[in-house]
Amino acid sequence: MIRETLFLKIAVFLMALPILALCIFGVPSIAREAAGFYPGFSSLPYFILIGLYITAAAFFTALYQALRLLSYIDKNKAFSDLSVKALQMIKYCAFTISGVYVAGLPFLYLIAEKDDAPGLIVIGLVIIFASMVVAVFAAVLQKLLRSAIDIKSENDLTV
Structure with a gap:
């Protein structure tokens, strides 16, 4: 069991590395580029930075909860x-990511319109859809786990 969870823990860390690199190197350059496209919107780079860093924080929180869940499985x-509770937190993080991207979709539209990149909106929609799938999956697992815990406690009381 520990070998399988070790593989999953490594996978979680490998998922975190590109997002961390993007947060360090990519997000500031994206904000600078948006500021260059829209000099009249002086606050646009700040909205972009805040939105992307909120989603990154939610993503890293969800990964941390996944690591905690794997450690509970080990123990x-x-x-x-x-x-x-870990699954509930993963669900909330996924909903947060979806919400921030839904709120930022008009900004994505403006940037895609100016840059003539309609694929940018598709990428935003994919992120929204993927995080909603994760949220619904975590909610289903949370209900199943709650039911299993209730059944287990009833069986423990019977014996």
Whole structure:
């Protein structure tokens, strides 16, 4: 069991590395480029920075919760309230990412219109859809885990 969770933990870290690099190197250049395209909107780079860093914080929080969930599995505490809370936090983080991108879609439209890059809107929609899928999946797992914990506690009381 530990070998499988170790593989998943490594995968979580590998998922975090490109987003961390993007936050350090890519996001400031994206904000500078947007400021160059729209000199009349002096606050646009700040909105872009805030939006992207909020989504990055939610993403890293969800990855941390995934690591906690894997450690609960290693410790045979998979069927516990701690696991339910981790799944709940992952769900909230995914909804946050979707919400920020839905709110930022008009800005993406402006940038795509000026830069003549309609694929940018598609990328935003893919991010919204993917995070909604993760949120719904986490919600389903949370309900299933809650049901399993309730059944387990009923069986423990019966014996």
